[in-house]
Amino acid sequence: MKIIIFKCIIIFAAIMVLFSCDSDTEIDKEKPVIHTDFINAFPTSCETIYFGETFNLRALFSDNAELGAYSIEIHNNFDHHSHGHNIEACDLAPKKEPVNPFVFLEDYDIPEGQNEYEVNLPISIPSENGEGLFDEGDYHFQIYLTDKEGWSTPLGLSVKMLYRED
Secondary structure, three states: OHHHHHHHHHHHHHHHHHHOOOOOOOOOOOOOEEEOOOOOOEOOOOOEEEOOEEEEEEEEEEOOOOEEEEEEEEEEOOOOOOOOOOEOOOOOOOOOOOOOOOOEEEEEEOOOOOOEEEEEEEEEEOOEEOOEEOOOEEEEEEEEEEEOOOOEEEEEEEEEEEOOOO
């Protein structure tokens, strides 16, 4: 009987060793970081973006392991709404109903193997669409950064979108 129990323990231990999840790879548990605290970063909170012009998005992304992708979203803040992350409030215009608000949403890949990436992306802002000129006013400029593991970091900026006066 002792031999049978001993053999069962040996077999059980062998099975446990065979099917155990012993992995040398460490799981990335850190979120990536969006840096906009350097000279020439753009936009930063309370900046103005002009309709009918192109500007360069300038930001620095970093991660402890590997970056994945990022997306840019611009939408109106005419109702003074907030998001689940901090967005610095600027001097807001009075609340208003949107008539023809500008909306922008684009996704971008980051080259493989990068744990730091400086973005210098030209973004063209049209002045109108088929419905006429876009509404001037308060907008949110959102950057969403995701690393290869799937961790995501949002950065929200309050900006003004206006037409440049001649």
